[in-house]
Amino acid sequence: MTDYNFLKPYTFEKKNITIKNRIVIPPMTEEMSFSNGEVTSDELRYYHMHSGGAGMFITATANVNALGKGFEGELSVADDKFIPSLTKLAEAMHRDGTKAILQIFSAGRMSSTVILRGQQPVSASAIKATRNNSETPRELTEAEIEQTIKDFGQATKRAIVAGFDGVEVHGANTYLIQQFFSPHSNRRTDKWGGSIEKRMTFPLAVVDEVQSSIDKYADRPFLLGYRISPEEIETPGIRFDDTLQLIDALRQKPLDYLHVSMGDVWRKSLNDKSVIKPLNLTIKEHLGNLPLIGVGDIQTPKDAEKVLDEGIDFAAIGREILREPHWVQKVIDGDEDAIRYTISPEDHEELGLNGTFWDFLLGAFHDGLQLSSEPHTKDDREKFNNALDHIFGGGK
Numbered sequence: 001m002t003d004y005n006f007l008k009p010y011t012f013e014k015k016n017i018t019i020k021n022r023i024v025i026p027p028m029t030e031e032m033s034f035s036n037g038e039v040t041s042d043e044l045r046y047y048h049m050h051s052g053g054a055g056m057f058i059t060a061t062a063n064v065n066a067l068g069k070g071f072e073g074e075l076s077v078a079d080d081k082f083i084p085s086l087t088k089l090a091e092a093m094h095r096d097g098t099k100a101i102l103q104i105f106s107a108g109r110m111s112s113t114v115i116l117r118g119q120q121p122v123s124a125s126a127i128k129a130t131r132n133n134s135e136t137p138r139e140l141t142e143a144e145i146e147q148t149i150k151d152f153g154q155a156t157k158r159a160i161v162a163g164f165d166g167v168e169v170h171g172a173n174t175y176l177i178q179q180f181f182s183p184h185s186n187r188r189t190d191k192w193g194g195s196i197e198k199r200m201t202f203p204l205a206v207v208d209e210v211q212s213s214i215d216k217y218a219d220r221p222f223l224l225g226y227r228i229s230p231e232e233i234e235t236p237g238i239r240f241d242d243t244l245q246l247i248d249a250l251r252q253k254p255l256d257y258l259h260v261s262m263g264d265v266w267r268k269s270l271n272d273k274s275v276i277k278p279l280n281l282t283i284k285e286h287l288g289n290l291p292l293i294g295v296g297d298i299q300t301p302k303d304a305e306k307v308l309d310e311g312i313d314f315a316a317i318g319r320e321i322l323r324e325p326h327w328v329q330k331v332i333d334g335d336e337d338a339i340r341y342t343i344s345p346e347d348h349e350e351l352g353l354n355g356t357f358w359d360f361l362l363g364a365f366h367d368g369l370q371l372s373s374e375p376h377t378k379d380d381r382e383k384f385n386n387a388l389d390h391i392f393g394g395g396k
Helices: 041-050 080-093 142-162 176-181 201-217 240-250 279-287 301-309 319-323 327-332 355-363 378-392
Strands: 010-012 017-019 023-025 056-058 099-105 166-171 223-228 257-260 292-295 314-316
Touching (some): 041 080, 041 355, 080 142, 099 223, 166 176, 166 201, 176 201, 201 223, 201 240, 223 240, 279 292
Parallel strands (some): 023 314, 166 223, 292 314
């Protein structure tokens, strides 16, 4: 076995929580929950099958209230009735010492009246997203904003009761928290919008509420992470300098890590082509000692090791872990030649990629699957990563 740095443990010293290695499975949409958001047996099988190797496993996102639902088959943590199935999910993810993190969110305007069963989507302001088939949302009232913040706190309580090791606040990928921070989706003139400082109010209030819930209900060390998208491509929209200001504010909160959502971990700016330094490296400089999770087309052990060599604390492996659930185990066993970097359509059920999850992958993520039955090149990967970054940046 090669003495890789990513196989070494990491201790969150403030919480005295040790992660057995620096590999993270990031949140990936799987659309396998029941229509009401309850965990299914197929979902439990998938999480158990892919757990055990990585140090941390972050779930697909779970909505904190009914209006937060963004797609069918989405996890929910909006009610106590979900605790029993979420408990089973945490148990499935705890295989061989892997830490289980529940990602929590509200979709905001990235939903529809069909998904919300006749309810109009909501957002910071009544501004339609630039994506095809988007609907104009309803502006949340101040009372609804305050209740949504409380909903994040209640979701955290349920994650604690269910046995998770932490929550990740999903402030990325154009969902509600990002919508409040964005000058495109937030045109408010009250305390929740206007200046960049006011547009930070909602994200920071959510973090405060989640931490308050941890302080009140956690009977054990419990992690708090935050996921962020560094830019938007709309005008007006979030620019990288805006994000650095938000990161500076987040650093003052009791966060345990920051997770940057990108299709390519070494991506540069979508808007400023004069930027020659990967955004993650600049972000790490701003974070200081706050740990950073880097994600985006990390496939080989060499890829993961480069992430740590550049000072990023964790390497998140997404698409590759779908193809190779035993990636970490094979590296530890010195069996790297046996790692699969393609996936055969015949193997999807064997890999736990069943039903709606497989349909979703063949649709939205087809070009990133690297099917063994189809030709694919490095150029194809770069095109797919670019497409992902435009999605994460708010484009079509």
